[in-house]
Amino acid sequence: MAEVKKKGLNTNSNGYTLIYSTIIVVVVAFLLAFVFKALKPLQDINVALDKKKQLLYALNIRDISDAEAAQKYKDVVLADEIIDTKGNVVDKGEQGGEKAGFVLNSADYKAGRLALFVCKVDGQTKYIVPVYGMGLWGPINGFIALDADKNTVYGAYFNHEGETAGLGAEIKDNVKWQNLFKGKKVFAEGTRKVALSVVKKVDDPSTQVDAVTGATLTSNGVSDMLIEGLSKYLVFLTSK
Amino acid sequence: MEHLISLFFRSIFVDNMIFAFFLGMCSYLAVSKNVKTSLGLGLAVTFVLLVTVPIDYLLQTKVLGPDCLIEGVDLSYLSFILFIAVIAGIVQLVEMAVEKYSPSLYSALGIFLPLIAVNCAIMGASLFMQQRINMDPSSTQYIGSVLDSVAYATGSGIGWTLAIVSMGAIREKMQYSDVPKPLQGLGITFITVGLMAMAMMCFSGLNL
Amino acid sequence: MSKLFSKENKEVFVNPLNLDNPIMVQVLGICSALAVTSQLKPAIVMGLAVTIITAFSNVIISLIRNTIPSRIRIIVQLVVVAALVTIVSQILKAFVYDVSVELSVYVGLIITNCILMGRLEAFAMMNKPWPSFLDGIGNGLGYAFILVLVGCIRELFGRGSLLGFQLIPESAYHAGYLNNGMMTMPAMALILLGCVIWLHRAYFYKEKK
Numbered sequence: 001m002a003e004v005k006k007k008g009l010n011t012n013s014n015g016y017t018l019i020y021s022t023i024i025v026v027v028v029a030f031l032l033a034f035v036f037k038a039l040k041p042l043q044d045i046n047v048a049l050d051k052k053k054q055l056l057y058a059l060n061i062r063d064i065s066d067a068e069a070a071q072k073y074k075d076v077v078l079a080d081e082i083i084d085t086k087g088n089v090v091d092k093g094e095q096g097g098e099k100a101g102f103v104l105n106s107a108d109y110k111a112g113r114l115a116l117f118v119c120k121v122d123g124q125t126k127y128i129v130p131v132y133g134m135g136l137w138g139p140i141n142g143f144i145a146l147d148a149d150k151n152t153v154y155g156a157y158f159n160h161e162g163e164t165a166g167l168g169a170e171i172k173d174n175v176k177w178q179n180l181f182k183g184k185k186v187f188a189e190g191t192r193k194v195a196l197s198v199v200k201k202v203d204d205p206s207t208q209v210d211a212v213t214g215a216t217l218t219s220n221g222v223s224d225m226l227i228e229g230l231s232k233y234l235v236f237l238t239s240k
Numbered sequence: 241m242e243h244l245i246s247l248f249f250r251s252i253f254v255d256n257m258i259f260a261f262f263l264g265m266c267s268y269l270a271v272s273k274n275v276k277t278s279l280g281l282g283l284a285v286t287f288v289l290l291v292t293v294p295i296d297y298l299l300q301t302k303v304l305g306p307d308c309l310i311e312g313v314d315l316s317y318l319s320f321i322l323f324i325a326v327i328a329g330i331v332q333l334v335e336m337a338v339e340k341y342s343p344s345l346y347s348a349l350g351i352f353l354p355l356i357a358v359n360c361a362i363m364g365a366s367l368f369m370q371q372r373i374n375m376d377p378s379s380t381q382y383i384g385s386v387l388d389s390v391a392y393a394t395g396s397g398i399g400w401t402l403a404i405v406s407m408g409a410i411r412e413k414m415q416y417s418d419v420p421k422p423l424q425g426l427g428i429t430f431i432t433v434g435l436m437a438m439a440m441m442c443f444s445g446l447n448l
Numbered sequence: 449m450s451k452l453f454s455k456e457n458k459e460v461f462v463n464p465l466n467l468d469n470p471i472m473v474q475v476l477g478i479c480s481a482l483a484v485t486s487q488l489k490p491a492i493v494m495g496l497a498v499t500i501i502t503a504f505s506n507v508i509i510s511l512i513r514n515t516i517p518s519r520i521r522i523i524v525q526l527v528v529v530a531a532l533v534t535i536v537s538q539i540l541k542a543f544v545y546d547v548s549v550e551l552s553v554y555v556g557l558i559i560t561n562c563i564l565m566g567r568l569e570a571f572a573m574m575n576k577p578w579p580s581f582l583d584g585i586g587n588g589l590g591y592a593f594i595l596v597l598v599g600c601i602r603e604l605f606g607r608g609s610l611l612g613f614q615l616i617p618e619s620a621y622h623a624g625y626l627n628n629g630m631m632t633m634p635a636m637a638l639i640l641l642g643c644v645i646w647l648h649r650a651y652f653y654k655e656k657k
Contacts, residue, residue, distance in 0.1 A: 017517040036317040039542040046545035367553040422649035430642030437635035
């Protein structure tokens with residue numbers, strides 16, 4: 001490296017190096033803090049909006065702009081309740097709520113604090129239930145919308161938070177596949193055990209969905225997630 | 241314990257730095273010409289990973305995360321800078337140590353020792369670690385303690401070493417093969433890595 | 449103004465775009481390049497992010513190149529790059545959230561992208577800000593070009609779509625056409641890149657002789 005001396009200033013002296021690094025660190029720290037503070041509100045809105053959109057996707061409301069999505073969410077979601085595994089309502093939430101069931105994550109879900117979104121689409125009551133599980137490459141989650149009978153699937157959306165998007169990403173992007181869930185039943189005729197699942201060879205077309213071609217392991221993950229997740233809501237789903 | 245073991249093996253085979261995430265490709269391609277230097281660089285990377293990932297883990301959980309230092313202050317936007325600073329510092333130390341105790345290795349690794357600082361595998365491991373802290377604790381990829389981060393770092397390092405040493409061996413053999421002229425060197429190396437990555441995918445079904 | 453676009457400067461800008469393409473010739477920065485190419489959109493965003501960061505870090509380093517103590521120059525470079533990358537990643541999160549989720553840690557990995565450090569060391573430390581800026585843009589675009597090319601091929605054959613729009617008609621699927629699942633696998637990116645380099649060399653080596 002060519003040693004450049006600027007007007008007699010020795011850029012290699014210890015003192016200079018020290019002062020220089022201090023200045024750089026301070027400048028950079030302030031700059032970043034400023035950018036972070038300035039953009040944080042926007043980011044929070046985005047994170048919330050993303051979740052709202054996923055919920056709307058589960059209700060088959062797709063192709064929607066960001067501005068519309070926020071409004072639509074407010075109109076459609078009557079309450080973001082929190083219930084426990086026995087079906088008791090812990091927190092009633094509120095219309096278009098973003099504070100109760102909306103903020104729950106997979107840890108709350110494991111601990112038995114379950115989110116339940118009560119929605120009204122075209123005058124009919126729908127319930128959205130979030131589920132969490134593991135795909136091949138990383139965590140996956142999904143939202144299952146159910147009709148008022150708490151048995152018929154109204155719509156489904158799956159998301160893949162993983163690190164690499166390979167074939168597993170199909171569960172997120174393949175709308176055609178997600179639409180296969182429409183009209184399926186959670187319970188097989190006359191039973192009280194969750195039967196909604198993803199399989200390679202469909203035996204019972206009323207509860208089973210074809211696996212994504214080439215993504216068998218991720219599909220298995222979705223299947224486990226559905227059975228485990230919906231079982232948590234068993235008391236709620238079977239109560240009339 | 242079980243979690244540590246599955247995390248360790250998963251990091252070597254399934255979440256392999258090279259074959260699944262393409263991390264650390266620059267030095268991987270440049271140094272993998274023979275087995276001996278490959279092994280040297282692999283060990284250096286493993287060592288640096290082993291030191292930096294736990295440090296970065298502590299930084300992330302004790303200093304940078306939300307509400308860690310001061311209630312209500314989230315410093316996570318400083319994570320990139322702090323992680324890279326830790327890595328650059330550790331690499332500097334390793335470089336000095338290698339230069340002192342093993343001059344032959346030092347001359348063999350040449351420019352690539354300082355380049356470990358900008359080796360994506362190392363920064364990548366820290367960033368993945370940061371992402372995995374927030375994961376579901378029942379997942380095999382979850383990192384929830386310093387021990388987890390050590391297991392993850394060792395596994396990733398060994399996986400990287402495995403990848404670079406096997407590549408070194410293949411390239412040693414390949415010298416005697418008749419590769420089309422324009423494909424020689426970089427081109428064929430890429431295709432080889434691709435094929436190896438495909439072979440490694442058979443581990444992805446491993447239920448750990 | 450004419451000086452700004454003198455022949456030399458033009459070369460600095462144009463060279464990396466073809467013969468001197470950073471990935472093909474200098475083998476730099478491949479690391480983070482490939483994992484995000486399974487679709488076109490993240491590939492484009494990634495390419496743009498790298499271009500912007502390369503250009504601006506080149507300018508900043510070139511501006512302060514005479515004041516940097518040589519002992520800590522690598523650290524100073526890293527700090528400048530890391531700061532820029534943090535800013536870009538915050539901006540991505542604030543304005544194109546869905547893409548930033550898809551890029552996940554690969555935005556952070558731009559810091560360790562060898563293209564950046566390579567250009568800073570080789571060019572910005574010795575040149576004035578304006579040529580450095582052009583050099584950064586040129587190299588960044590060269591890099592972006594490869595990403596977009598690989599992203600195009602993978603999305604078209606792997607999913608039958610480009611930028612999310614279905615290109616291969618439904619009737620083709622009924623006639624027995626299947627998306628090539630291999631293309632969405634990480635391994636395929638490497639093999640494709642190998643082939644791109646092969647073609648590139650086959651073409652340009654002839655020209656040189």
